[in-house]
Amino acid sequence: MSASIATLTTLCPFFVWNAEFSMLLLWPRFGKDIMRIVKVREIGEFALIQTLKELLCHGNPSSGEMAFPLVIGIGDDAAAWHTTEATELATTDTLVEGVHFRHDFTTWEDLGWKALAVNLSDIAAMGGLPLHALVTLGLQPETDVGDVHALYRGMLSACQEYQCRIVGGDIVRSPVTFITIALMGIATGHALTRYGAQSGDVVAVTGPLGCAAGGLQSLLQGTALDGESGRHLHEAHSHPVPRIQAGNTLVQHGVQTAMDISDGLTADLSRLCANSGVGSVIYADRVPVDAFLKDAFPQDFLQLALNGGEDYELLFAGSEEIISEAVTRLGPSAAIIGRIVANHPGEVKVLDERGAAFPLERHGWDHFGDVSQISYNTFRIRPPNSLLGRIANSRLSFGMA
Amino acid sequence: MSASIATLTTLCPFFVWNAEFSMLLLWPRFGKDIMRIVKVREIGEFALIQTLKELLCHGNPSSGEMAFPLVIGIGDDAAAWHTTEATELATTDTLVEGVHFRHDFTTWEDLGWKALAVNLSDIAAMGGLPLHALVTLGLQPETDVGDVHALYRGMLSACQEYQCRIVGGDIVRSPVTFITIALMGIATGHALTRYGAQSGDVVAVTGPLGCAAGGLQSLLQGTALDGESGRHLHEAHSHPVPRIQAGNTLVQHGVQTAMDISDGLTADLSRLCANSGVGSVIYADRVPVDAFLKDAFPQDFLQLALNGGEDYELLFAGSEEIISEAVTRLGPSAAIIGRIVANHPGEVKVLDERGAAFPLERHGWDHFGDVSQISYNTFRIRPPNSLLGRIANSRLSFGMA
Structure with missing residues (x-):
C-alpha cells in the first residue's frame, strides 16, 4: 500500500x-x-x-480466517503477511498525468523508472526485497508506441537494478495516462513499521533531503539550472533511488520503526509520530543537505529539505544506541536529525541552531485538499479544504501562505 | 495479470x-x-x-535468480510462482469510467463488487483461492464521499463472499475515475493455464453465456427490459459472479487448460487455441443459454452468448473423459460445447445444428483498435484499426459489419 x-x-x-x-x-x-x-x-x-x-x-x-495471517494491514508502507517460510509484502502506487507527472518535465523512460521506484521505496521502507510487479497502464489511443516502449525500458532498468520482475499487468484505454504498479516482495527479517517510536528515541534519515524538490521547483518555475547542480537536482527529481539496501541494513541493526519520505520530512514524520502516539523535535541544522542543493537554492535549501519530499530516503527512529550504529553503517549521508517526545502526538517541531522555532513555509501533499492553517514552527496534518486550484501538477505544493 | x-x-x-x-x-x-x-x-x-x-x-x-521461481508469467489469467509451501497467484484488472463503466448504468456499490469480481475471476481461472487485495482509486475531487463508501461496500461484499481481504491501496486525484485492483491468491493444486489444449480434446463452459451482454445491450439501447428477465440480465451485467468454486472443481478433476470468458466466448477461445497452437469448432446449439436471455432476445441470444463476454464463466478443454466428469460435477449449467482440432491455430469455427457455418455478427473487445475484417463463420483475432469512434462505453462493440 x-x-x-x-x-x-x-x-x-x-x-x-x-x-x-x-x-x-x-x-x-x-x-x-x-x-x-x-x-x-x-x-x-x-x-x-x-x-x-x-x-x-x-x-x-x-x-484469522485467512490462509496466510495478515500482520500489517492498512496503515503502513506495505501490507505484510506471514507464510510458514517468509513474511511477504505487497504495495501499490500510482502516477497520474497532470497530477504526479508532466510529459514536458519527465521523459517516458524516466517515468517508467520512477513508477517502479516509488513502489520499490515502499518495500525498502519495510526492510524488504522486491520480487514481482504487476503493471497497469491507462493509455490514450494517440500515445506513440515508441513512448510506451520507452516507459517499459525505464521499468525494466529498475527491475535489473533491484532484481525484481514484471510478471503481468493490464493495459486499458483511458482519457488520461496513468501507471499503477503493484509490487510484491519479502521481508529480510522483521518488517519495519510506522509504529513503536517512543519518547527518548532519536530520529534519523538515510541520506540528504530536498534535491528532488529543488529539481521540480526549478522545472515549475522555468529557472535555468544548468551545470552539475542542475543535472544533479533534475536527476534527483526524475530518477529517484529507492533505498532497498538501506532498509535491509536497518533490519540487520535491529531498527523497528521506519518509513520512506515521499511527501516531505515534516509531513511524513508527523504520520510516523501520529501512528506511534508521540511528538518530535527536528534540529534544522542537522538535516542532511547536499552541496548541489545549497548551491542552487542558497536561501531555500532547508525549506526544501524539510518539506520537499520525493527523495525517497528512509526516516527511522529508535534508541540512540541502535540508531547510532545503523547511521554509522549507512555512511556519511545518513544522520540523526532529532528526537521523539512524549507530548502532542503527531506534532513535529523544528528548531534552528539556536534552539528557536524554525519557520515552516511549506507542507506536505494532500491529494484532494488544502491545509487551512499553517503554524510556523510546528507541523501537524490538518483537515484540508480547497487547494485544488493552486497545485502545480506535482506532489508538492509551493508557496502556501 | x-x-x-x-x-x-x-x-x-x-x-x-x-x-x-x-x-x-x-x-x-x-x-x-x-x-x-x-x-x-x-x-x-x-x-x-x-x-x-x-x-x-x-x-x-x-x-531463476528470484527467491520464488516464476512458473507462469505474462500470457495467462494470473502470474504464478512457487514457494516451498504453495503456488502463489497474482492478477490485476482495471475499470475506467467511460471505457468499462458508466455511472448511469452502474451504481457505485455494483461497481465495487464488479471491480473485485473481475479480478476474482482471474484467480478462479487459475483454479485458485483469493487472499489479499490492493485497491487503487483514481477519483475526481467532486466525487461524493458517500459514493466512495458505497464503492467500498461493494468490494467488501465480494470480500465476504469469497473470503479475501483488502490489505491496502492508493487513492489519487484523477480527471477520470478508475479502479485498479491487484489480487493475490494461492492455487488449490496445479495452476490452470491457457496452454495444453490438444487435437481431439473437447471444449466446455461452466455455465450459461450471454446474459451480461444482454443486460448491457438493453441499457445501451434504452430498451425496456422489465420483469424477471430484465432483472436477471441487468444483474448479470452489474453483479457478475466469479467462478471460484468451479475453478477449484476443475483442478480436482485433473483439468489442466482453462481461462475465464471476459471478452466473449469466440474471442477468448481463439486466445486459448492460439496459446495451445490448435483450432476449434463450436456447436452453436450446445452453447448453454438460459431462458431469461431467450425470452428477452429471441433473435439474438446466440450471438450474445457467442460474442458477448463479461459473464465470467470458465472456458476449459481436455480429454472427453476428464471434461465429462468435470461437467457432471459442475451441474446442469455446465456443458461441452465443441472440440479442439489440429489445424488453423487460433481459429474458432462455429457450426449450427445442421453442421453449417453459423454467421458471427459480433466479436470481442480490443481496447484500442478495430477488427478490419470479419469472417462470417470463423473467428480469429485480427490486427485492429480504428474502432474508437464507434465503441459504446463498454467492453462490447455491437453491430460491427
Missing part, C-alpha cells in the same frame, strides 16, 4: 477543525445521508482514507 | 494483415524510429502487448 493510504491510523484527533470533518465524526450516527452531500475535495485525502479504514475494519473478513 | 495482457503468447501469425503491423515485424531491425511514428490506436491492444512481451522477455531479470 502506498504512503497515502498508509498514514491514517491515529489521525482522528486532528479532524475536528472544520465543519466538514465535524460532520464526518457524526457519520456513525447519520450514516449515508451526510456522506452523500460531502465531496472528496471538502474532506481531503486523509479524512477520506480514515473513513474508509473504518469501513474496512468492520467489513473485511477476519485475518 | 488481466485477461487483456494475458492473451498474446502465440498471436504472431495473425499480425501480418496491415501496414502498421508489417512495420511492427520489422521492429528489431529499425527499432525506435518506426515505433515513434506509430500510435497505440493504429496497432491495437494485442499487437502492443505482443511488442511489450518481447521487451519484457529480454529485459526482465531471469526467473
Whole structure:
C-alpha cells in the first residue's frame, strides 16, 4: 500500500477543525445521508482514507480466517503477511498525468523508472526485497508506441537494478495516462513499521533531503539550472533511488520503526509520530543537505529539505544506541536529525541552531485538499479544504501562505 | 495479470494483415524510429502487448535468480510462482469510467463488487483461492464521499463472499475515475493455464453465456427490459459472479487448460487455441443459454452468448473423459460445447445444428483498435484499426459489419 493510504491510523484527533470533518465524526450516527452531500475535495485525502479504514475494519473478513495471517494491514508502507517460510509484502502506487507527472518535465523512460521506484521505496521502507510487479497502464489511443516502449525500458532498468520482475499487468484505454504498479516482495527479517517510536528515541534519515524538490521547483518555475547542480537536482527529481539496501541494513541493526519520505520530512514524520502516539523535535541544522542543493537554492535549501519530499530516503527512529550504529553503517549521508517526545502526538517541531522555532513555509501533499492553517514552527496534518486550484501538477505544493 | 495482457503468447501469425503491423515485424531491425511514428490506436491492444512481451522477455531479470521461481508469467489469467509451501497467484484488472463503466448504468456499490469480481475471476481461472487485495482509486475531487463508501461496500461484499481481504491501496486525484485492483491468491493444486489444449480434446463452459451482454445491450439501447428477465440480465451485467468454486472443481478433476470468458466466448477461445497452437469448432446449439436471455432476445441470444463476454464463466478443454466428469460435477449449467482440432491455430469455427457455418455478427473487445475484417463463420483475432469512434462505453462493440 502506498504512503497515502498508509498514514491514517491515529489521525482522528486532528479532524475536528472544520465543519466538514465535524460532520464526518457524526457519520456513525447519520450514516449515508451526510456522506452523500460531502465531496472528496471538502474532506481531503486523509479524512477520506480514515473513513474508509473504518469501513474496512468492520467489513473485511477476519485475518484469522485467512490462509496466510495478515500482520500489517492498512496503515503502513506495505501490507505484510506471514507464510510458514517468509513474511511477504505487497504495495501499490500510482502516477497520474497532470497530477504526479508532466510529459514536458519527465521523459517516458524516466517515468517508467520512477513508477517502479516509488513502489520499490515502499518495500525498502519495510526492510524488504522486491520480487514481482504487476503493471497497469491507462493509455490514450494517440500515445506513440515508441513512448510506451520507452516507459517499459525505464521499468525494466529498475527491475535489473533491484532484481525484481514484471510478471503481468493490464493495459486499458483511458482519457488520461496513468501507471499503477503493484509490487510484491519479502521481508529480510522483521518488517519495519510506522509504529513503536517512543519518547527518548532519536530520529534519523538515510541520506540528504530536498534535491528532488529543488529539481521540480526549478522545472515549475522555468529557472535555468544548468551545470552539475542542475543535472544533479533534475536527476534527483526524475530518477529517484529507492533505498532497498538501506532498509535491509536497518533490519540487520535491529531498527523497528521506519518509513520512506515521499511527501516531505515534516509531513511524513508527523504520520510516523501520529501512528506511534508521540511528538518530535527536528534540529534544522542537522538535516542532511547536499552541496548541489545549497548551491542552487542558497536561501531555500532547508525549506526544501524539510518539506520537499520525493527523495525517497528512509526516516527511522529508535534508541540512540541502535540508531547510532545503523547511521554509522549507512555512511556519511545518513544522520540523526532529532528526537521523539512524549507530548502532542503527531506534532513535529523544528528548531534552528539556536534552539528557536524554525519557520515552516511549506507542507506536505494532500491529494484532494488544502491545509487551512499553517503554524510556523510546528507541523501537524490538518483537515484540508480547497487547494485544488493552486497545485502545480506535482506532489508538492509551493508557496502556501 | 488481466485477461487483456494475458492473451498474446502465440498471436504472431495473425499480425501480418496491415501496414502498421508489417512495420511492427520489422521492429528489431529499425527499432525506435518506426515505433515513434506509430500510435497505440493504429496497432491495437494485442499487437502492443505482443511488442511489450518481447521487451519484457529480454529485459526482465531471469526467473531463476528470484527467491520464488516464476512458473507462469505474462500470457495467462494470473502470474504464478512457487514457494516451498504453495503456488502463489497474482492478477490485476482495471475499470475506467467511460471505457468499462458508466455511472448511469452502474451504481457505485455494483461497481465495487464488479471491480473485485473481475479480478476474482482471474484467480478462479487459475483454479485458485483469493487472499489479499490492493485497491487503487483514481477519483475526481467532486466525487461524493458517500459514493466512495458505497464503492467500498461493494468490494467488501465480494470480500465476504469469497473470503479475501483488502490489505491496502492508493487513492489519487484523477480527471477520470478508475479502479485498479491487484489480487493475490494461492492455487488449490496445479495452476490452470491457457496452454495444453490438444487435437481431439473437447471444449466446455461452466455455465450459461450471454446474459451480461444482454443486460448491457438493453441499457445501451434504452430498451425496456422489465420483469424477471430484465432483472436477471441487468444483474448479470452489474453483479457478475466469479467462478471460484468451479475453478477449484476443475483442478480436482485433473483439468489442466482453462481461462475465464471476459471478452466473449469466440474471442477468448481463439486466445486459448492460439496459446495451445490448435483450432476449434463450436456447436452453436450446445452453447448453454438460459431462458431469461431467450425470452428477452429471441433473435439474438446466440450471438450474445457467442460474442458477448463479461459473464465470467470458465472456458476449459481436455480429454472427453476428464471434461465429462468435470461437467457432471459442475451441474446442469455446465456443458461441452465443441472440440479442439489440429489445424488453423487460433481459429474458432462455429457450426449450427445442421453442421453449417453459423454467421458471427459480433466479436470481442480490443481496447484500442478495430477488427478490419470479419469472417462470417470463423473467428480469429485480427490486427485492429480504428474502432474508437464507434465503441459504446463498454467492453462490447455491437453491430460491427
